Amino acid sequence: MLGYRGMGYSKEFCENMTGVYETLRAHPETVIRVVLGPDDLCAAFPADQVAHCENRTVYDRDAEIVAKLGLQAGMELSWSAVCGKVAAQVTPGDIGHLCATCRWEPYGVCADGVRIIREGGELPAVKRAGE
Template sequence: MTIRLRGHHLLCLLGYRGKGYSDGFCANMTTIYETLRTQPETELELIEGPDDICAAFPDDQVPHCENDSVYRKDEDILALAGLRIGARIRWSDVCTQVAMRVKPDDIGRLCRSCRWEPLGLCREGVGHLAGGGLLRELPGNAAKEPPT
């Protein structure tokens, strides 16, 4: 099984704690997250544009998957991590690259337009990875929406 991911979702996964845009989105994201958490040798294909996470974005919300700012964020994150679109790479190798090249303070700059950034989850996830950690078990009762 190969999971198709865009650049910024590599960092989103590090910060994922069961929160999302809808129940369907969370179910899809949790399935991907748990696959990578329990099977870190899973192969990824790094793609441009909407990926396997975007596939579950709710139809009743304004999608941002095709926004220019999201494409720029994908490019910036891949470049910083030393990765490229079209690469086929194991999740464990992505984690190694991110741990070596991405710092928690990079999140504020890279993800400043993301509604989830103020929660600090991705910043904390990058720090955890840099400290030798891996994806953690998800909390049992996380809220769906970030505070406004």
């Protein structure tokens, strides 16, 4: 989520992702539930593409990130609390390892998102389609 900049798998996926991203930006006290594997974002994955949300690497990556943040699957906490944990426990350099199998990692946007959060900044707005 920290690296989302409007790129995605389809128009519908981006619309869903942008909606969630902007809600969390505007309302950081929104409570989220920690999950391993597919989540509400995966629900908008294009049906005409090979879904990867059920791949073992996704579960493994999620579990490693959750453990690094000191969280557990099923926990509920505010988005701002998650960002606080990221700021305290993740460095931009960690992303290359934690997200090595993610197709978006080479863009550097997630490492940049971590940097922004660590510096106390706000993630950039993403325009919704039609704006």
